[in-house]
Amino acid sequence: MRSDGRSGTPRLRRGGTVLVALLIGAGLIGPAPASAEPLPTTYQPVTATVWANSPTTTAEYRPGGGYTANSTGGDVFVRRTGTGAYTVILEGAATTGGVAHAVAYGGGPVHCTVTAWYPSFLGGDDQLILVRCFAATGTPVDSRFVASFTSVRQVSRGRLAYFVTDQAVPTGVRTIPSSYRYDSTGGVISYERLSTGRYRFHLNPNPDTEVGYTFPMTHVTALGSTAVHCQTGWPDSRQVWCVNAAGNPVDALFTVTYGSRVDLLGRATGPRFASGTLYSNWISDGRISGDGYNSTVGSWSTGASGRHLGTGRYEITFQGTATAFGTALANAHLDNLEGSRPRGWCVVAGWGSAGPDTRVLVNCYAYFGVPANLNARISFTTWPAG
Numbered sequence: 119m120r121s122d123g124r125s126g127t128p129r130l131r132r133g134g135t136v137l138v139a140l141l142i143g144a145g146l147i148g149p150a151p152a153s154a155e156p157l158p159t160t161y162q163p164v165t166a167t168v169w170a171n172s173p174t175t176t177a178e179y180r181p182g183g184g185y186t187a188n189s190t191g192g193d194v195f196v197r198r199t200g201t202g203a204y205t206v207i208l209e210g211a212a213t214t215g216g217v218a219h220a221v222a223y224g225g226g227p228v229h230c231t232v233t234a235w236y237p238s239f240l241g242g243d244d245q246l247i248l249v250r251c252f253a254a255t256g257t258p259v260d261s262r263f264v265a266s267f268t269s270v271r272q273v274s275r276g277r278l279a280y281f282v283t284d285q286a287v288p289t290g291v292r293t294i295p296s297s298y299r300y301d302s303t304g305g306v307i308s309y310e311r312l313s314t315g316r317y318r319f320h321l322n323p324n325p326d327t328e329v330g331y332t333f334p335m336t337h338v339t340a341l342g343s344t345a346v347h348c349q350t351g352w353p354d355s356r357q358v359w360c361v362n363a364a365g366n367p368v369d370a371l372f373t374v375t376y377g378s379r380v381d382l383l384g385r386a387t388g389p390r391f392a393s394g395t396l397y398s399n400w401i402s403d404g405r406i407s408g409d410g411y412n413s414t415v416g417s418w419s420t421g422a423s424g425r426h427l428g429t430g431r432y433e434i435t436f437q438g439t440a441t442a443f444g445t446a447l448a449n450a451h452l453d454n455l456e457g458s459r460p461r462g463w464c465v466v467a468g469w470g471s472a473g474p475d476t477r478v479l480v481n482c483y484a485y486f487g488v489p490a491n492l493n494a495r496i497s498f499t500t501w502p503a504g
Contacts, residue, residue, distance in 0.1 A: 164211045164245065165189040165383040165501065166267045167445040169223065170196045170204060173251075173260040178207075184443035187502040192244075202251040202258030206265055211245040212237035215297055216269030217280035217373050219339040219382075220249045221447055223262040225467035225479070227254040227487030229347050230263045231340040232373060248343075254487030256345035256363030264466055266445060268375075268383045271300050275386045276379030277324055278302045282341065286369040287311060291320065315360040315367030319374065328378045335393035335411065335497055337382060337449055341371035347463045348372040350495070352454040359452065359460045365485035367459075379411065381499035382447050389501035390414050392436035392476075394422040395451065398491040401426045414438030430482040430489030431467075434496050440471035441500040446478045450492045461485075464494045476500075 166189060169182030178197045180186075186194045192209030199205055218235045222228040233248035251261040270278065281299035285292060291310045299307040305322035312318055334354050340346040346368055351357035360370035375382060381391035394410025404426055412421025414437060425433040446469045452458045467479035476498055484490035 161214045164213050164269045166208050168194055168206050168265040170263050173262050202260055204249045206247040208245040210243055212243045213269045216267055217375055218247050218267045219337055219447060220263050220265040222251060222465040223264050225481045227483040228259055228261040229463050231342055233343045250343050252345035266382060270384035273302045273380055273386045277328055278377045278380045278384045279321055280375045281307045282373050283309060283371050286371055315369055317358045319356050324378055335377040337375050337447055339373050341373055346370045349450045349460055351452045361460050382497040383499060383501055385501055389499045390439045391499040392422060392439055393497040394434055396424045396432055396494045398493050406432055412436055430491055432480045432494055434478050436476045436498055438474055439476040439498060439500055440474050441503040443503055444498060444500045446498045448480045449495045450482060451495050462490050462492050
């Protein structure tokens with residue numbers, strides 16, 4: 119990957135965006151809680167990706183060149199507001215609802231959360247996404263990261279669902295407020311707490327059109343400003359587990375994107391995309407096997423191959439998806455075994471073209487930062503290059 123190296127001086131833009139970022143970083147105001155009522159902003163479909171490649175830059179900067187994009191055509195900026203604390207600014211992208219994800223980038227034992235996202239205050243038309251990054255010990259640390267945001271509410275094929283939980287300890291089965299969820303099947307989304315840090319979410323079944331394509335694309339990100347990591351259970355178990363830096367279960371908020379034949383931004387057509395899972399118990403002779411879906415092939419279990427590069431180090435190749443830039447996201451996920459518990463987390467170490475294909479590198483760590491072979495879910499999209 120490469121950077122355009124551009125950085126800008128802070129400038130006053132629409133609606134006091136910079137002012138809000140500074141106040142949040144100084145602790146003078148806090149982000150709107152996930153359970154807040156919707157802000158009075160008009161909905162617009164927005165997709166955005168961010169490769170924040172300058173973690174210690176104190177001035178507001180424009181990150182990542184072609185790896186960073188905003189579907190509204192506005193600029194994207196990142197401001198560091200404290201150690202491991204960042205505000206992503208999507209110009210002209212203020213909207214209601216949507217879902218955001220973040221993952222540490224670069225290969226080290228760091229994990230990142232999303233604290234909140236919302237339109238800028240003072241009548242602004244920018245969308246703000248707050249990201250926090252933590253070392254394996256749980257202390258804040260400056261880090262590169264990849265973030266994504268989508269508020270898409272219509273897909274031309276496949277299935278897209280996303281949601282944000284609004285209570286860490288819900289009573290019984292809780293239906294998520296409509297402003298914090300979307301499902302292209304038209305159904306409601308609910309979730310329940312099974313035990314400390316363990317949740318199950320409930321969606322409509324996949325539509326009949328997805329028979330044969332049912333291996334899901336699923337990503338989860340912890341929502342909050344503390345060192346919590348969340349991951350899904352077995353890809354279609356619809357369970358989420360959240361733990362602290364020591365690997366102990368903790369109740370937490372989180373975001374989830376779930377899809378079939380759509381990319382991680384909810385786009386079904388246009389970009390080429392793929393999503394695959396590598397299974398740590400399927401490692402042999404430098405290979406690691408798994409499942410997945412690749413839009414260039416049009417079916418699951420084909421169009422991807424994995425290599426085991428060393429303990430906790432994987433490379434997945436998605437056929438036919440080469441592009442100059444693109445975006446990748448990764449999570450660990452649990453085994454399909456009774457009594458399985460989270461054993462660590464995964465980060466994106468890099469990605470790039472290899473002839474007509476894309477190779478994504480992923481590193482996985484046990485708690486306290488020791489490399490470990492874990493199950494890994496990796497997704498890639500060529501958006502916005504197409």
